[in-house]
Amino acid sequence: MTRPGWPDGDDPIAAELRQALDDAQQRLPDDMTLRRGWSAIDAGAETGRRGARLSWFAGGMATTAAVALACAAWLWPRNVESPGMTQAQAQAPTEMRRLTLEGGVVAELQHTSKMSIEESGARVEGGTVRFKVPHRRPGHPFVVRADRFRVVVIGTRFGVGVAGDRRVDVDVDEGVVEVWNGEARVARLEPGQRWSGQPEAESPPAPAPTQVAADKALEKQELPQTVPADRTAPRAVEPETTLQMRSDSRHHRSGRAATSIAMIESPSRAGGGAAESPRAARDALAAGDAPKALEIYKNLAQKTGPVAENASYEIGRIQSERGQYAAAVATWRHYRSDYPNGILRVETDVSIIETLARAGETDDALSEAIDFLRRRPDSERRGEIARVTGDLYRGRGDCRHAIGAYQLAMSASRARDVVEAATFHRGECMVRAGDGGGVDALRGYLRAYPEGRFRRQATELAEQATSKTAGK
Amino acid sequence: MNTPGVLRSVPAAGKGGGADLDILHGCRHGDRGAWRTLYDRYAPIVHRFLATFGVPPEEREDACQEVFVAVYRSLSHFRGDARLSTWIYRIAARYASRASRRRRVRTMLSNMLLREPLPPPAPDASEKSERLRMLDELVARLSPKKKLVLVLFEIEGLPIEEVAKIAECPENTAWSRLHYARAELMAMARKRLKSNGNGRVGES
Numbered sequence: 011m012t013r014p015g016w017p018d019g020d021d022p023i024a025a026e027l028r029q030a031l032d033d034a035q036q037r038l039p040d041d042m043t044l045r046r047g048w049s050a051i052d053a054g055a056e057t058g059r060r061g062a063r064l065s066w067f068a069g070g071m072a073t074t075a076a077v078a079l080a081c082a083a084w085l086w087p088r089n090v091e092s093p094g095m096t097q098a099q100a101q102a103p104t105e106m107r108r109l110t111l112e113g114g115v116v117a118e119l120q121h122t123s124k125m126s127i128e129e130s131g132a133r134v135e136g137g138t139v140r141f142k143v144p145h146r147r148p149g150h151p152f153v154v155r156a157d158r159f160r161v162v163v164i165g166t167r168f169g170v171g172v173a174g175d176r177r178v179d180v181d182v183d184e185g186v187v188e189v190w191n192g193e194a195r196v197a198r199l200e201p202g203q204r205w206s207g208q209p210e211a212e213s214p215p216a217p218a219p220t221q222v223a224a225d226k227a228l229e230k231q232e233l234p235q236t237v238p239a240d241r242t243a244p245r246a247v248e249p250e251t252t253l254q255m256r257s258d259s260r261h262h263r264s265g266r267a268a269t270s271i272a273m274i275e276s277p278s279r280a281g282g283g284a285a286e287s288p289r290a291a292r293d294a295l296a297a298g299d300a301p302k303a304l305e306i307y308k309n310l311a312q313k314t315g316p317v318a319e320n321a322s323y324e325i326g327r328i329q330s331e332r333g334q335y336a337a338a339v340a341t342w343r344h345y346r347s348d349y350p351n352g353i354l355r356v357e358t359d360v361s362i363i364e365t366l367a368r369a370g371e372t373d374d375a376l377s378e379a380i381d382f383l384r385r386r387p388d389s390e391r392r393g394e395i396a397r398v399t400g401d402l403y404r405g406r407g408d409c410r411h412a413i414g415a416y417q418l419a420m421s422a423s424r425a426r427d428v429v430e431a432a433t434f435h436r437g438e439c440m441v442r443a444g445d446g447g448g449v450d451a452l453r454g455y456l457r458a459y460p461e462g463r464f465r466r467q468a469t470e471l472a473e474q475a476t477s478k479t480a481g482k
Numbered sequence: 483m484n485t486p487g488v489l490r491s492v493p494a495a496g497k498g499g500g501a502d503l504d505i506l507h508g509c510r511h512g513d514r515g516a517w518r519t520l521y522d523r524y525a526p527i528v529h530r531f532l533a534t535f536g537v538p539p540e541e542r543e544d545a546c547q548e549v550f551v552a553v554y555r556s557l558s559h560f561r562g563d564a565r566l567s568t569w570i571y572r573i574a575a576r577y578a579s580r581a582s583r584r585r586r587v588r589t590m591l592s593n594m595l596l597r598e599p600l601p602p603p604a605p606d607a608s609e610k611s612e613r614l615r616m617l618d619e620l621v622a623r624l625s626p627k628k629k630l631v632l633v634l635f636e637i638e639g640l641p642i643e644e645v646a647k648i649a650e651c652p653e654n655t656a657w658s659r660l661h662y663a664r665a666e667l668m669a670m671a672r673k674r675l676k677s678n679g680n681g682r683v684g685e686s
Contacts, residue, residue, distance in 0.1 A: 023672045030617035034637045037614065039529040047543060048521050051550045 115152055116142040131155065138171035138179070156180075159207050160190040168199070178207040186390070198353060286310060288317060291324065304328050316353065319345070323354045326361065335369035360391050363398055376402045383418070393423020397432050404435060409443035412436075427463075430455075434464035441475045449475045502566040509557055521550060524567070527638070528574050534633045535578040536622045545581060549574045564647055571634065571648045579626055620670045628663035631656050 107119045111132060119125060123137030131153035132139070143152045143163050154161040156170050156178040166185025172178055180189055180197070181204040189197040189205055197205040286309050294303040307328070310321035322345040330338035342358045342365075349355065359382050366375035379399040386392060400415035416436035423429050433455045440448030452472040456465065505523075508516025528546050537545050552573050560569055621629055627649065634645040635656075646656040 023668060023675060026613060026675070027617070027667060027671055030611075030613040031636050033611050033614050034530075034534055034617055035639070037530050037533055038526045043529070043543060044522070044525050047525055047546055047550070048518065050547050051521065051554070 113152065114144045118142075128153075128155065134170045134172050134178075136172050136174075138169055140167070140169040142167045143185075157207070158191055159196070161187050162190060163187045180205045180207075200353070203353070288320065288324075291321070295328070300328055300332060319349050319352050319354065322348065323352075323358060323361075326358070330361065330365050330368075335365050335371075338365050339369075356386065356389055356391055359386075360395065363395060367398060367402060372402050372405060376406075393419045393421075393425065393428050393432075396422055397428050397435075400432060400435055400439075404439055409439040412439045413443070413445075430459050430462055431464070433458065434462070434468055437468065438471060441471055449479075503562070506557070506560070506562070506566060517554075520553075524570050525550070527567070528570065531571065531574050531633065531638060532578055534618070534621060534637050535575070535582075535629065536618065537578055537581055541581065545577060549577050552577065565644065568640075568644050568647050571638070571640070571644075572650075575630055575634075575648055579630075582626065616671070616674065620667050620674070623670060624663055624666060627651075628659045628666065631659040632663040632667070635660055 106121070107123075109117045109119065109125075111117055111127065115132075117125065117132060118140040120137050120139075123139050124135040125139050126133045126135060132141075133155040139154075141152075141154060141163075143166055151162045154163070154170050156172050157176050159178050159180075161168070161170055161180055163185065166187055167183040168185070168187050169181050169183075170178070171180075180187065180199060182199045182201050184201055187199050188195050189199070189207065191207070196207065199205055286306050288306075288310065291303045291306040291310070294300075294306060304325060307321040307324045311318050311325060313321075322341065326338040326341035326345065329335075329341060339362055342362050345352065345358050346355065352358070359378070363375055363378045363382065366372075366378060376399065379395050379402065382389070382395050383392060383399065389395075396415050396419035400412045400419060403409075403412035403415055413436055416432040416439065419432035420429055420436065423432070434452070437448055437451030437455050440451050442448075449472050452468045452475075455462065455468050456472070459465065462468070505516050505520050509520060525546060528549050529542065532542050532545050532549075533539075549570070553570055556573070560566070621632065624632065630649050631645055634640045634648055635642060640648070642653055642656050642660075645660075646653040649656055649659070651659075
């Protein structure tokens with residue numbers, strides 16, 4: 011084929027191109043492709059006929075919505091504070107406002123809410139603010155201050171409100187939060203629970219040095235270890251606070267009635283007067299008069315609500331401290347049946363396990379510990395109990411199960427002492443069980459804890475195991 | 483102007499074309515048969531045009547459908563000033579240019595952001611001829627304007643006045659673009675074949 015404008019003759023390049031152009035003219039799709047195309051177009055045309063006007067309408071609506079959104083975003087007040095901002099106030103002028111704080115914490119303010127941002131968290135100064143806190147790394151809790159109280163969270167959803175009379179309300183949707191007043195933990199709230207703190211008569215004092223120290227210590231440690239004394243002696247709820255189950259809660263996990271609103275009565279309102287208040291019991295204990303404290307608590311346990319709940323637990327603790335292990339365990343088991351979802355339920359479980367172990371009731375202790383691990387997969391105390399379980403197995407010479415328990419403790423706990431002990435004992439059990447990896451595990455312990463508590467035993471055990479292997 | 487010796491898929495007719503006018507009338511009145519005729523007549527041409535214009539094989543079928551959907555939606559606006567084929571070519575050319583721009587942006591962004599260039603389009607498995615593959619590669623390197631004129635004139639066999647209408651430029655500009663497109667094509671082919679060490683491409 012001749013092509014005008016192309017060089018004729020023997021130019022091989024031109025000849026190749028001419029031929030290529032001719033080939034390209036013959037390049038037509040096969041029948042199947044054309045049929046497929048027609049099917050698609052025919053189907054599309056049917057919907058297209060119906061959808062043409064609709065698509066114009068939808069397009070118009072979408073454009074209008076986009077413009078409206080852009081205007082709203084432009085007009086929206088820009089008061090979101092930067093993380094470094096201190097004491098900046100966020101006053102919510104509209105119905106509901108959402109702020110994102112440092113670490114992805116979302117705060118929702120009502121139109122009357124008043125909140126300021128502080129370095130380690132936020133301060134609610136008025137109204138209710140709901141928080142959603144993503145899980146925080148250990149030692150860096152998010153702290154919300156409200157009046158003289160601190161609400162400490164690792165990761166949860168909760169609300170903090172400060173009423174006009176400076177009453178502080180805290181309620182929890184998810185996770186666990188603790189409310190602190192200075193060095194004292196005044197409440198530990200689980201989903202569905204609400205706590206109210208009344209203002210003090212005089213204006214709240216500036217944080218004392220001890221409180222600042224406690225704050226710093228709290229931020230350095232993991233939550234379960236914030237106040238070690240709480241493990242055996244949870245602080246009695248302050249008399250000026252109110253604790254209740256939310257009556258409309260969706261979070262009731264047991265048969266506890268939704269109407270079981272329990273008020274902690276202040277000494278003036280309590281029927282027994284000051285002589286039978288939790289404070290009187292604590293004073294008696296501090297004075298070394300345990301029988302009197304026990305008597306006060308027994309009287310308080312006859313009442314209802316958190317005071318009675320707290321007293322029931324305290325009775326067991328005093329009995330345990332006095333060496334009356336069986337009585338203490340019986341008291342706590344009674345508490346468990348009375349308060350299946352009690353606020354001190356986990357503490358009670360842990361106390362029972364520890365007391366049984368201390369009393370040498372290893373079978374019972376092991377049974378309780380295994381039950382705890384099975385029932386409370388999300389508990390903060392899981393690592394601790396796994397370590398106790400490992401100890402109990404090890405005491406019975408059951409190295410195989412002990413290794414498993416220690417492994418669980420290592421993975422579940424964030425407490426250094428628990429992890430350290432579990433790491434060493436796991437290696438020890440592996441060596442005793444003849445596991446070839448035992449020496450490596452002990453060496454791993456020595457590398458991780460060069461100044462650890464079990465350094466000497468780990469070194470000796472590793473040497474013994476190595477020489478035994480060499481001897482063979 | 484004439485284009486002797488090229489395959490004419492489109493019936494040569496006056497403005498609108500007699501046969502095309504009937505088709506148009508049927509299509510506008512919702513005659514499914516008329517649509518089928520329109521598709522059967524122009525789909526192969528659109529396919530070929532898109533292939534030569536550099537739309538990769540995996541996108542070609544969808545591209546052809548898009549062109550016909552655009553034809554369907556815009557048919558009521560077609561005034562009949564030009565031939566139906568010219569109008570359809572124009573739609574196809576616009577689509578192909580847009581697709582080409584999108585591919586260029588995708589490649590550029592991929593190179594910038596991912597630091598991992600997009601894989602080159604897979605060779606058309608249906609192409610048996612090395613000669614055609616070479617032509618596609620060379621045409622792809624032309625600028626869009628020159629490419630459009632070359633494809634329409636040399637492969638689609640349209641007269642230059644129609645090419646000019648589709649390219650939306652004066653006829654002289656179309657001639658000029660065609661001239662430079664051919665020259666570039668020749669130069670590129672010469673260079674390529676020289677680098678291959680022989681004067682012939684040969685069949686694969």
